[in-house]
Amino acid sequence: MAAEEVAGPRATDARRVVLVTGANSGIGLALCERILSEDNQIHLCMACRNMQKAEAAKSELQLSHPGADISLLKIDVGNINSVIQAAQEIRQRYQHVDYLYLNAGIMLNPHFSLKAFLSSLLSRKVFTMFQTGEGLLTQEDWLTDDGLQQVFMTNVFGHFLLIRNLEPVLGQAGCTSQVVWTSSSNARKSAFNLTDYQHSQGQESYSSSKYATDLLNVGLNKHYNSKGLFSSVVCPGLVLTNLTYGIFPPVLWTLITPIMWLIRVFMNSFTLSPYNGTEALVWLFTQKPESLDPMVKYLSCTSGFGNNYVTSCKMDVDVETAEIFYQELLKLEGKMKEKSDVTGDHS
Numbered sequence: 001m002a003a004e005e006v007a008g009p010r011a012t013d014a015r016r017v018v019l020v021t022g023a024n025s026g027i028g029l030a031l032c033e034r035i036l037s038e039d040n041q042i043h044l045c046m047a048c049r050n051m052q053k054a055e056a057a058k059s060e061l062q063l064s065h066p067g068a069d070i071s072l073l074k075i076d077v078g079n080i081n082s083v084i085q086a087a088q089e090i091r092q093r094y095q096h097v098d099y100l101y102l103n104a105g106i107m108l109n110p111h112f113s114l115k116a117f118l119s120s121l122l123s124r125k126v127f128t129m130f131q132t133g134e135g136l137l138t139q140e141d142w143l144t145d146d147g148l149q150q151v152f153m154t155n156v157f158g159h160f161l162l163i164r165n166l167e168p169v170l171g172q173a174g175c176t177s178q179v180v181w182t183s184s185s186n187a188r189k190s191a192f193n194l195t196d197y198q199h200s201q202g203q204e205s206y207s208s209s210k211y212a213t214d215l216l217n218v219g220l221n222k223h224y225n226s227k228g229l230f231s232s233v234v235c236p237g238l239v240l241t242n243l244t245y246g247i248f249p250p251v252l253w254t255l256i257t258p259i260m261w262l263i264r265v266f267m268n269s270f271t272l273s274p275y276n277g278t279e280a281l282v283w284l285f286t287q288k289p290e291s292l293d294p295m296v297k298y299l300s301c302t303s304g305f306g307n308n309y310v311t312s313c314k315m316d317v318d319v320e321t322a323e324i325f326y327q328e329l330l331k332l333e334g335k336m337k338e339k340s341d342v343t344g345d346h347s
């Protein structure tokens with residue numbers, strides 16, 4: 001194992017540990033950069049699935065923050081064994097994880113509906129459409145090797161398993177931990193179904209997974225606040241990253257950038273750059289977790305003049321549904337554990 005992989009704060013070390021999933025690009029990488037600027041005394045753990053990309057991102061950060069204490073961790077949140085192994089590694093490395101940014105996420109092969117776009121453009125729904133993307137996108141989805149829906153596994157369940165397996169290092173007496181999910185304003189109740197929470201039937205797996213994230217946030221706060229673990233959800237706004245380059249190619253986004261700057265005069269959700277998009281995530285880093293509202297989503301916003309700020313909006317979730325969903329996830333966790341025990345798959 002490389003020296004940097006065993007490095008990390010020990011029992012006597014007062015440095016705060018910040019772990020970010022999907023840290024090698026887009027919002028995750030910008031978040032790492034901004035958190036190091038906020039506090040250069042932290043220990044940053046970049047949790048990524050591709051170690052080559054992770055090394056490149058780490059080198060980039062060390063150029064802008066020489067001397068920063070950064071380590072890498074391999075995790076594929078779309079794979080159960082990888083999550084369990086990564087959690088084991090984290091428990092060995094750290095006594096306590098102070099911030100857990102659950103940011104890795106995917107939208108598989110999105111299809112844009114020009115017809116829906118044009119009809120919304122001429123309707124009263126135009127603002128909602130630009131803010132949430134509602135009705136404009138459908139996506140594909142497929143099964144993982146574990147037999148779960150890929151988008152659900154990556155965006156929701158892999159991260160849930162990570163939290164469950166990190167219990168010993170999250171939220172200890174007198175020492176809280178904060179979990180921050182990169183959710184989305186694209187989360188929609190009507191795209192989510194408790195009887196098909198993996199979204200195997202529909203074509204809006206992304207909306208469904210982000211709504212599931214919002215529900216899970218409520219469930220986690222209910223079950224873990226008393227243990228010192230606090231969870232929040234954030235929407236970074238529309239940000240140009242590899243995720244949005246799956247909708248249109250970069251050149252097309254570049255061509256419509258002046259239009260998007262114009263839209264931003266009327267809509268604060270067009271944050272556009274990863275730096276702007278991380279505003280709410282960085283703001284949460286500076287907040288007392290006990291003061292946060294589990295029923296709201298924190299939104300990164302950028303004004304027409306390019307100033308960043310944070311707002312919040314009440315989520316369309318109810319505690320009963322959140323609890324039922326939470327129990328479903330526990331059942332699924334048990335089922336997957338049983339399956340791996342039966343197959344003897346402990347790799």
Ligand SMILES: NC(=O)C1=CN([C@@H]2O[C@H](COP(=O)(O)OP(=O)(O)OC[C@H]3O[C@@H](n4cnc5c(N)ncnc54)[C@H](OP(=O)(O)O)[C@@H]3O)[C@@H](O)[C@H]2O)C=CC1
Pocket residue numbers: 021022023024025026027028047048049050053075076077078079103104105106154182183184185235236237238239240241242243244
């Ligand atoms: N861009 C936007 O407008 C918005 C994005 N978001 C959310 O922000 C988050 C970050 O996305 P964004 O920065 O835009 O997109 P990027 O594609 O740039 O970043 C996604 C990150 O997640 C990683 N990732 C994907 N799948 C896995 C996996 N199975 N295991 C581990 N890591 C994985 C990617 O790694 P790799 O490089 O190896 O693929 C990458 O580092 C996502 O959760 C997304 O849903 C929310 C609202 C708006």
Ligand SMILES: CC(C)=CCC[C@@H](C)[C@H]1CC[C@H]2C3=C(CC[C@]12C)[C@@]1(C)CCC(=O)[C@@H](C)[C@@H]1CC3
Pocket residue numbers: 112117129130131132133136137183184185186235237238244247256259260263
């Ligand atoms: C700006 C112009 C003239 C055209 C772009 C139209 C759409 C491609 C665009 C409008 C609103 C966008 C949007 C998203 C993707 C691209 C749009 C649909 C998201 C769904 C991307 C991922 C998210 O998580 C959401 C927060 C975004 C919401 C807005």
